[in-house]
Amino acid sequence: MLLSRQSIATPFVICVCILGVGLIQFPQLQKLINSQKSASLEILEKEIKSEKLRLNFLQKIPSFGYDNFIADLVYLNFSQYFGDDEVRDKTGYSLSPEYFEVILERDPRFLAAYRSLSVSTSLYAGMPERAIALAEKGLKSLSPSVPEKSYYVWRSKGIDELLFLGNAKAAQQSFATAANWASNFSDPESQMIANNSQKTAEFLSRNPNSKYAQISTWAMVLNYQVDERTQKRAIRAIEALGGKVITTPEGTHKIVFPPKD
Template sequence: MLLSREAITTPLFACLCIFGISWMQLPRLQQLLTHNQSVAIEVLRKAETKESLRLNLLQKIPSFSYNNLIANWVYIDFLQYFGDEEIRNRIGYNLSPEYFEIILKQDPRFLDTYLSLSVSTSLYAGMPERSIKLMDQGLQSLSPQVPHQSYYIWRYKGTDELLFLGNAEAAKSSLIKAAEWAKVYPDPQSQYVALVSQKTAEFLQNNPDSKFARISSWAMVLENNVDAKIRKRAIREIESLGGQIVFDAQGKPTLKFPDQD
């Protein structure tokens, strides 16, 4: 049976409307601060409220099978939001999890977003519970091989549980799952992640307050992030726990653990 022209174009038209709403109301916070460095906090707050309403609308509107397109687009919106340090320093990162509510609902296999989720929501916005909840929801749709190297999500989750919630038992469980999923892959990188995850879980098994485990977790933050502020904080945290970061001639960091846990 042939479909009518209206039946074919209606989902596409609806999807274009979704994107039209987003494009017309794309975060104006950047424009506000660019044009006037002295914009009042109240004005920025109102603009952020409008952005929150836009995200809430996107959360509710059906995707009409354009899930990946919506996820990619909202992720680009998030990068613009997160990247404007001047505004973020003034009013914070509170909308970070709202972007990922949409992104991971549309595409829970979007691996790169999980690191951004952990960094922006747990570390910057101070909402590790939201970050972990979103990762838990996403993991229900994943397997060891889908997406490729999905074991990293268990690593991010374990890191958030240990460093920001202080939940050693939950972190240990997540790291054990990370090791199990990483062992599926034969490449050296995956095997290294499996070994490190297993060792960190063993540290926590023997000592829930393990400095070694926390140093190992901060080292993962350091290895996986190019943000200068986060790298400085990771190094600071490692050194406060008795660890040491030594850089070689190429700038590659090497981690040294303290003599005792």
């Protein structure tokens, strides 16, 4: 009986410790955010090193069935980190992939995390290789129907491959797979994704340097629910490729392609 109680108590104590780590960090993070406004770069860099150590710890500790809880907690931490524009302007976004190492290791089916991975790690941290590697690892745990709309992961991977690595062949395969996965569903959103992804793959098969494909891919970034900075970056890229972005009264974006690819 004593052995049984001990076997139950041990994981319970560890889980309480995990919960404690999560709960105590919220007031600490808020205090840290407030103090960072006037902190020197040297202090900020020390705090980044400390945060990286904490993320490494969270990546290695046993979860005893609380993987999703840890993933959600770290994603909240990431949102605070990524959203602090003033401090990120000083330190950059180098910790972005470290957050997703924990998040996607704990919950590879966390669909929203893949979109944030692409924007934060490829676009802002300038590490598309890390983003693609994490996506490829996570895709091993996904299928066309689990989780729902998992075809978006292939789309994000294709975006990174085309726009940030210039690997048109890999991007073509990713968009073709996204189209294949999305075609399994009859809802309007999935059918639209299947059609757009297939067109992008076809553009790339005919012309690996296709401006149409690149504009279409930046349009995908633009139409994600991203921050204003990301939208402006996408619009600048589309215009540099000869396209034009028109914002409709409803707040959506219409893309006008150049006369020639």
